[in-house]
Amino acid sequence: MTTMTDRWLKIVNSPEAAALLKLVRHIHLLCDHEGDVSEFLPKMLHQLAQLLDVQTAAVTVHDAGSKQQILARYDRGHAAITDETLQSIAEKVSQNNTKVSHWPDGDELKNVLASPISKSNKVLGAFVLANKSSGDFSEYDDVVVTLVESNMDHVIYDWIRRQEHRLVQTENRVIKALDDIRDETGEQAEALDRMIKTVLDSVGA
Numbered sequence: 001m002t003t004m005t006d007r008w009l010k011i012v013n014s015p016e017a018a019a020l021l022k023l024v025r026h027i028h029l030l031c032d033h034e035g036d037v038s039e040f041l042p043k044m045l046h047q048l049a050q051l052l053d054v055q056t057a058a059v060t061v062h063d064a065g066s067k068q069q070i071l072a073r074y075d076r077g078h079a080a081i082t083d084e085t086l087q088s089i090a091e092k093v094s095q096n097n098t099k100v101s102h103w104p105d106g107d108e109l110k111n112v113l114a115s116p117i118s119k120s121n122k123v124l125g126a127f128v129l130a131n132k133s134s135g136d137f138s139e140y141d142d143v144v145v146t147l148v149e150s151n152m153d154h155v156i157y158d159w160i161r162r163q164e165h166r167l168v169q170t171e172n173r174v175i176k177a178l179d180d181i182r183d184e185t186g187e188q189a190e191a192l193d194r195m196i197k198t199v200l201d202s203v204g205a
Helices: 004-012 015-032 037-052 083-096 139-184 188-203
Strands: 054-062 068-075 112-119 122-132
Touching (some): 054 139, 122 139, 139 188
Antiparallel strands (some): 054 068
């Protein structure tokens, strides 16, 4: 008869456990890095997609309009699922602050597992996994996503705070530049042209 210790050793020595440990170690390295998290998330999502055998893995965050922006996504092969579908799933997760494991079936979406990314009871965004290759999402998949979220929430939170800080800095810089143009330029049409150019340059338009 198999003992609890034997079952535990079987789990610990499984390929899934090794892959999960590799993913967790990568998350820790990601969390210690001072660069832009959006540059490193695709590799983490790649590992998550391989581990859980899914076609698409994505991380979304709230944008300035309180919509869901895709911060990073990874696709294995040709992905049929659109950004809009991922964003719709993430919006439902964020609005209800709950996991989503059912979504209307369609040509692009076979199954889904989406979980909120939260910090201090505030929903920041969502992890969205779609189109598991073999069968439906299981309790194991749920545990892995929960583990990833618990290790990533503060990284996503810090990234959002930095973006908000940059936005405030940009707004202040543009306001000062517009004030300077108004004070320096006597001709109204010229001042308006310079103001429009300043605003467009500030947003890269």
